[in-house]
Amino acid sequence: MSGFDFSTSIAQTSLPNPILTASGCAANGKELSAFFPLDQIGAVVTKSVMSQPRSGRATPRMAETPSGMLNAIGLQGPGIDAFLKEDLAWLVEHGARTIVSIAGESVDEFAALARKVRGAHGVSAIEVNISCPNVENRGLVFACDRNSAREVIEAVKRSVGNTIPIIAKLSPDVTDIVSIAEEVVAAGADGLAMINTLLGMVINTETMRPHLANKTGGLSGPAIRPVAVRAIYQVHRALPQVPIVGMGGVLTGNDAFELVLAGACAISVGTATFHDPSAPIRIKQELESLLVARGFSRFSDAVGYAHRSDQ
16 A cells, blocks of 8 residues: 555564465465465465474374364475475575574474575575474473573574574463563574464364374464464563564454554464465455554554553
8 A cells, every 4th residue: 555664574684564474384385376476475484394304294184173273294394405405496586585494303403404594595584493392302392491492592593693583483382471482582582483383182072082193283273363462462561672473363454463463573374374375465455454544654553552551
């Protein structure tokens, strides 16, 4: 819309608009490119990539739930070398701004992945998916422990320095998400991505057994949006200067607006793309119309607006 400033920034990375894909829901961009030009959204956040190729978990690994979806994909992917050579190169060729999501089973794996991404062309930021089990600590999820979360971000920071922004992806499956956020920011994270999926489970009442082969999986979709709003609000209140990429159940521009008001400076769209592959573009248009209708001339002025009543 004429005269409206829809730009945003995450640390030193500027984006023309705040709408991103959510890692894991759109592979690495090629599928969505059949529905809209990828350069029309703020950035593509790639599926979390690990050092080696992974085939993922056994099937069944997805289940519909009321107002949501449960998945246990298991970080299936080609491995970092093939990703950089093929997927990242394709995204750069097609003009997409790219945030590369990395995942590891150890601190050293995260550090090695970050070094490889640091040297790649066309990367706008690194998303550090610390919502993974730490195989060196009996499967403890990095993001659920302050010390483990800090160690990963410190290692990634040592690997990349100040050459590229680091976004730490946080899990909502914690008692105090603010303390985890404060820890990773102190360790060097330039921004936060929140929230990742919630751990859930579905039991098939016909077979009387867990529906997913993995038994548990990550819950996403509209059912988790109130949790996302709460978490973003709490973290923005504690760390108002830290950029937050908000996600969790965004189906409409109004949903995105709610996360923005809570404190998100960018919005990732994920599960919505399964039934509406054009959702990122539609949500971008709906959000812009809402902001203009509310009297905003700049997107940045709406970020955290709900906190003004606390002042």
